Amino acid sequence: MPFKLFLASGSPRRGELLSQINVEYERIKAGIDETQQVAESAEHYVQRLALEKALAGLLNNQQQGVVLGADTIVVCDGVVMEKPQDKLHAQQMMHLLSGNTHQVLTAVALVTAQQQAVKLVTTEVTFKILSDQEISDYWDTGEPKDKAGGYGIQGIAGQFVTHISGSYSAVVGLPLYETAQLIKRFEEA
Numbered sequence: 001m002p003f004k005l006f007l008a009s010g011s012p013r014r015g016e017l018l019s020q021i022n023v024e025y026e027r028i029k030a031g032i033d034e035t036q037q038v039a040e041s042a043e044h045y046v047q048r049l050a051l052e053k054a055l056a057g058l059l060n061n062q063q064q065g066v067v068l069g070a071d072t073i074v075v076c077d078g079v080v081m082e083k084p085q086d087k088l089h090a091q092q093m094m095h096l097l098s099g100n101t102h103q104v105l106t107a108v109a110l111v112t113a114q115q116q117a118v119k120l121v122t123t124e125v126t127f128k129i130l131s132d133q134e135i136s137d138y139w140d141t142g143e144p145k146d147k148a149g150g151y152g153i154q155g156i157a158g159q160f161v162t163h164i165s166g167s168y169s170a171v172v173g174l175p176l177y178e179t180a181q182l183i184k185r186f187e188e189a
């Protein structure tokens with residue numbers, strides 16, 4: 001790669017996914033306020049957050065290099081789900097996801113001091129019907145607490161998924177095809 005890539009993310013998954021496609025990176029901090037605005041669509045919200053993370057990273061990095069930011073949210077029957085606040089919240093999310101199809105929206109943003117690009121990827125995921133016991137037991141595993149929608153497809157929740165249409169890596173936190181395309185675009189610029 002002709003430039004240095006900085007990953008503005010605390011997510012271990014996003015780093016692992018970049019390593020999976022042999023992209024070297026350095027992690028940087030990019031704390032931003034994650035609050036959906038009134039009347040802001042889910043699509044706009046997730047793209048805005050990805051871009052804000054990348055831009056905050058660029059600022060923290062004295063405007064050096066290419067910075068990648070990303071954000072993932074789950075949308076089910078019009079309800080936007082981020083990380084669960086507690087067990088009750090997670091259980092409410094899982095009840096909505098149970099026996100239902102939802103969308104996972106992941107946006108990835110690449111920025112430099114000169115240019116910026118954002119790509120939104122939507123994946124459809126269908127869950128089997130979950131019992132109250134399964135939902136309660138799942139929270140107790142600890143897996144849901146740091147994940148949008150309160151589940152991890154790459155973990156124990158993999159067994160809840162009956163169908164997926166779209167990008168698996170996007171559900172885990174970073175769409176590999178689209179990320180590679182964006183990086184290539186910046187390499188050629």
Ligand SMILES: Cc1cn([C@H]2C[C@H](O)[C@@H](COP(=O)(O)OP(=O)(O)OP(=O)(O)O)O2)c(=O)[nH]c1=O
Nearest residue numbers: 009010011071072147148151152153171172173
């Ligand atoms: C749906 C789903 C989400 N997730 C994760 C991806 C993201 O890390 C997280 C959603 O929260 P995000 O706010 O997108 O990301 P983050 O807070 O983990 O990291 P950062 O903002 O520093 O980049 O949920 C999974 O790991 N598996 C899944 O199946």
